[in-house]
Amino acid sequence: MKNTGKNPFKAFQIWFMAATKAAPFLPEAFALATASKNNKPSVRILLMKGFDKNGLVFYTNETSRKGRDISENDNAAIVFWWQKLKRQVRMEGKVKKLPPKTADIYFASRPRESQIGAWASAQSKIIPNKKWIEDRIKFFELKFKSKPVPRPPYWHGYRLIPRHFEFWQERPFRLHDRIVYGLSRGKWSVRRLAP
Numbered sequence: 001m002k003n004t005g006k007n008p009f010k011a012f013q014i015w016f017m018a019a020t021k022a023a024p025f026l027p028e029a030f031a032l033a034t035a036s037k038n039n040k041p042s043v044r045i046l047l048m049k050g051f052d053k054n055g056l057v058f059y060t061n062e063t064s065r066k067g068r069d070i071s072e073n074d075n076a077a078i079v080f081w082w083q084k085l086k087r088q089v090r091m092e093g094k095v096k097k098l099p100p101k102t103a104d105i106y107f108a109s110r111p112r113e114s115q116i117g118a119w120a121s122a123q124s125k126i127i128p129n130k131k132w133i134e135d136r137i138k139f140f141e142l143k144f145k146s147k148p149v150p151r152p153p154y155w156h157g158y159r160l161i162p163r164h165f166e167f168w169q170e171r172p173f174r175l176h177d178r179i180v181y182g183l184s185r186g187k188w189s190v191r192r193l194a195p
Helices: 008-022 065-072 100-109 112-120 130-143
Strands: 029-035 041-047 050-052 055-061 075-082 087-097 155-169 177-184 187-192
Touching (some): 008 087, 029 065, 041 055, 055 065
Antiparallel strands (some): 050 055, 075 087
């Protein structure tokens, strides 16, 4: 397997750039798996909004199911799947909230319709019908008419801080390459797994 090296963050950046060139439609989409304090798992697709040596960034409503899971159990796992390249990358680690100012800056960059939607949606809650959300959108459009839409107090940025990476490359006859990185005492080890 090429382009992994000793640093998993650099390896991910190289693979992500390759995915962006090869399959430019939403290469930043990933599945996020969380679990409640009772170990009930849940998984959904999100969009990565940043990645650097500190980890992967995403944003969500803290009252959503994933937000509630994270508040109860900060362990999470993610996976990217780039079909055209026949590659996937898995990460496991802890999820931490970003500073409010960071969330403010990102929220301000979103389309106004998305900002209004963040206020209108009681994310993951049962609602009576579609009209309920449409009425709330109208309410917040009027409330914030002719002025900037502030970030809702329950809408936050989160960072997955990886302690484990797996880079998977499809090979013929199911003899796939699997390179794993594990963090122990501040140092990354690199190993190969059997297909």
